[in-house]
Amino acid sequence: MAVAIAISVVVFSAPLYEDWPDSEIYSSVINHGLDSHTEIVVIAEKTSGSISELGPNNEVEKITGVLGIEKETYVSWGKRNREKVNFNSVLDLTVPYVLLSEEKQEVIFDQPDVKTAWLKFSNTYNGARNLLRFSRVGYNYKITNALVYVEHLCGIECSSGRFIALKLMDGRWVVKGSNLIWVAY
Numbered sequence: 001m002a003v004a005i006a007i008s009v010v011v012f013s014a015p016l017y018e019d020w021p022d023s024e025i026y027s028s029v030i031n032h033g034l035d036s037h038t039e040i041v042v043i044a045e046k047t048s049g050s051i052s053e054l055g056p057n058n059e060v061e062k063i064t065g066v067l068g069i070e071k072e073t074y075v076s077w078g079k080r081n082r083e084k085v086n087f088n089s090v091l092d093l094t095v096p097y098v099l100l101s102e103e104k105q106e107v108i109f110d111q112p113d114v115k116t117a118w119l120k121f122s123n124t125y126n127g128a129r130n131l132l133r134f135s136r137v138g139y140n141y142k143i144t145n146a147l148v149y150v151e152h153l154c155g156i157e158c159s160s161g162r163f164i165a166l167k168l169m170d171g172r173w174v175v176k177g178s179n180l181i182w183v184a185y
Helices: 022-033 059-067 071-080 102-109 114-124
Strands: 041-044 097-100 131-134 145-153 160-169 172-183
Touching: 022 131, 022 145, 022 160, 022 172, 059 071, 059 160, 059 172, 071 145, 097 102, 102 114, 145 172
Parallel strands: 041 097, 041 131
Antiparallel strands: 131 145, 145 160, 160 172
């Protein structure tokens, strides 16, 4: 006697790249962090790519726990950041912004003294005080939570890198929390 068993397979497909709201995420993060003295935002043209210096795999649990995000969001972030890519988002900011190419970064920061390099940076970009470098954004399957890594570069004594978690609320991406990964001092 043969018994036929029907097997049902549910497949969750990742959302299409065009459906990912990266520009909205970056805009929300930047606008959230702007102060009244910011006149221009300078963003590195290349993303940060993989951040191998974070440490062992147990960082996943720490980051997801601290930020209250699903592991799938962190896994998505890791997959999208296997390599550096050009930052190609069109941002909706309350101040002007400019993308800084790797070649121009080398020219500005190829100075014998770090303070001189940051002064050259500030003079080149109308008083800009920092350079932002973003990772690509990771999402949960429903695209209701997001994770992005941001480097705030401003010199050898004030730079930092942090993960920022966002949540989609009433059709807008809102910063939910952050986890400081490193700081220069």
